[in-house]
Amino acid sequence: MLLEVEDLRVHYGKIEAIRGISIAVDEGEIVTLIGANGAGKTTTLKTLSGLRRVTSGSVRFAGEDITGVAGHKRVTLGICQAPEGRGIFPGMTVMENLDMGTYARKSPDHAADLDRVLTLFPRLAERRKQSGGTLSGGEQQMLAIGRAMMARPRLLLLDEPSMGLAPLIVQQIFQILKEINDQGTTILLVEQNATQALQLSDRAYVLETGSVIKSAPAAELLDDPSVREAYLGGAAAH
């Protein structure tokens, strides 16, 4: 397993946001975490990136216990995230934002990474010099994913990349995620409107108020009536 989370608990003050979840992601997989508002999806990803401290439980990455590793060191290990709300640096240009993806590497040699990202997202090449804050929502999401890819992650974490985007753009972005995965990057995806995410994924976990209530191959969840009811917009989804 590339990522193994065991019995993870995370608190905000006295509130227990994550209540003992265990999840695993294998090399090469796309795994989706679905769940309603406030289920704890973002908290889980933040904890994996080292932005939140764990109360108990462990996180193992590539066989190593990284539970206590500082957030800024995790990029070097191979974990990078495109966060909820995209996290674009508004005062930096598209190029500067992409460059931030290579911040953890001291060698300036990243022409190949840039080439790859600009091939995945040609739109970003056209907008090179535009400041991040003035990009459209879709462009910002592409930039957030591209920037994370600049870090050459082994595991790419994505927090609701479809949020606030038109269906056509969402489709485009999911297609690119498939491509990124085909090229060898493992993906852990968080989504709320999950039909498309599940169609793309190998496996999925359903999160409810801080606990995993279901874990199954994605195809199985797509056909599960209770999941369809709660997360896929009712029986009509297909």
Next chain:
Amino acid sequence: MWNDFVTQFWPSTIDGLTNGSIYALVALGYTLVYGVLRLINFAHSEIFMIGTFASLFVLDWINISGPQTGLALVGVLLMMLAVSMAVSGGSAVLLERIAYRPLRKRGASRLAALISAIGASFFLQELFAIWQGRDQLSIPRVMDKEVLFNIGSGQVRNDKLLVVVAAILMMIALDRFVNGSRLGRGIRATAQDPDTAVLMGVNIDRVVLVTFLLGGMLAGVAAMLYGVFFELTQYNVGFLLGIKAFTAAVLGGIGNIRGALVGGLALGLIENYGASFFGSEWLNVVAFSVLVLVLMFRPTGILGENLQRARA
């Protein structure tokens, strides 16, 4: 009034730019720390004060009690500069370690940090008052003050020129660092979105440390120039100057590096023009009235943007 203003225009301009340069250098410290931590580092004025004492002590140690010329003068100035920068920079880093970092690590509120800052400010003032006394101390004159040339009716003196030129050089150096170096990128990223900066591998603790170090070093430069220009210091020398520098930072747009320069120079000019117009006892009233007016019409300051947005 109008006549005074007209006859005093050039001298006021020159004095305004000189004072404004010192405000700007100190303002940068407020702006940098605010940009990165959203904290008003109230004790920054004492970092400046410590720098003026460092300048005084250096002259004492190397036994300089009168004006120098030529290479000796350059050597003395550089030595004052180096020691003031080192002492102020070091003090700022210590201050962060002792007064702010422990609170930050515990997730304390910004209000708690602000109170800690005010406490540190009083502590440092009293420390120097007890150690060096409460009276004004004079800093020996290190250069003969000569008029180099005239602009209109204003005389450009060598020490004033030194202040303005040194301040501008420091600004350029800072701008280069923040925009051109890896750590500078880290500072900008942290100011714009600290969580995402961590995701990209930015070590926030190091960014904060460097930010305080830079702010402190610039305050040290300001302190050394202040020593050469005003030739005095006191345990509370940072108080009014600190408030003005903070005002300059707000005037230019807090968090904005170029705003600190603009705000500092603007404040220096405004108060000197105001003093020539209404009389020198009105200097501070004019300065702060203008601040209130500017903020009424442009709450984000003259340059508006801040480090979070600034293309900087």
